[in-house]
Amino acid sequence: MLTNTGTLLISRRKYKSGEEMFYRTGKFFILILLLVIFPIIWGVPDLPAAEKKPLVVIDPAHGGQDSGVKIDDKTGEKDITLAIALLLQKELAKNGNWEIMLTRDSDKTISLEDRRKIISQGKPDLLLSLHVNGGFSKGASGFEIYYPGFLNLADQKKQVKSGVKETRDKYLKDSRKIAQLVQKNLDTLFPRKGRGLREAETPVLEGMDIPAVVVEIGFVTNPEERKKLLSPAGQTEIAKALARSIKSFF
Ligand SMILES: [Zn+2]
Incomplete structure (x- = not known):
């Protein structure tokens, strides 16, 4: 009898504690569920933004077989x-706020398609394509800035949905915005040398919805x-002016 009662008590206690366990784990489960679901529904402000840094793509035009404007035999x-792009990368890396990618970091040939592929795969937040100008006379000088503009979109209007x-x-x-910033910063470097902002659809950017600017930094024929x-000093100054523009942009 004693044994029976004892067993009975133990089993009832077991049952009671099992019930408690059920409620406790149930409450615990709901608590976990709330902790997981609330942030999903309402979002955790700042967290994803803090993790993802904007990507800046620097595109040193030409390369390899394609030398662009010839300066001398070499x-x-x-x-x-390329030299300015590498200096700009170094300048931007000092402040760890951005991811930086170059379409090329050495003297190699890249086709227009490959260049476009590299750019679009990265899905950049900003693209800077760097060129240098050449003119027929020594008199031509100054920098030119091209950016995709509203002017060239008239024929695309039909396809555009809200x-x-x-x-x-x-x-x-x-x-x-980036075109204006580059203009402002290069103007300090090459005073009164700006040849104006030009809205244009350039081949490297065509069809890409990326904030972008193509800079013809100056004339090597001048x-x-x-x-x-x-000169390395001049190239550094140019890289710094471009870096300042990018910093102001973000
Ligand atoms: Zn060029």
Whole structure:
């Protein structure tokens, strides 16, 4: 009897504690569920934004077989654009706020399709394509800035739906913004040398909804600008001016 009662008590206690366990784990489960589901529904502000840094793609135009504007037997536009791109990368890396990608970091040939592929795969938040100008006379000088503009979109209007339109307007506005910033910063470096902002659809950007700017930094055919474009000090100054523009953009 004692044994029986004892067993009975134990089993009832077991049952009771099992019930308690059920409620406790049940409550615990609901608590976990709330902790997991609330942030999913309402979102955790700042967390994803803090994790993802904006990607800046720097595109040193030409390369390898394609030397661009020829300067002498050994040097071409491709060498200047690469040197400035590498200096710009270094300048931007000092402040860890961005991911930086180059379409090329050495003297190699890249086809237009490959260049476009590299750019679009990265889905950049900003693209800077770097060129150097050459003119027929020594007199031609100054920098030119091209950006995708509203002017060239008249024939695309039919395809544009709302939503797509907002995205498009945003990247066009951003492109103009970076173009203006580059203009301002290069103007300090090459005073009164700006040849103006130009809205244009350039082959490397065609069809891409990326805030972008194409910079023709100066004329290698102009003796004064050639000095700046070829000297490490001049290249550093240019890279710093471009870095300042990118910093102001974000
Ligand atoms: Zn070029």
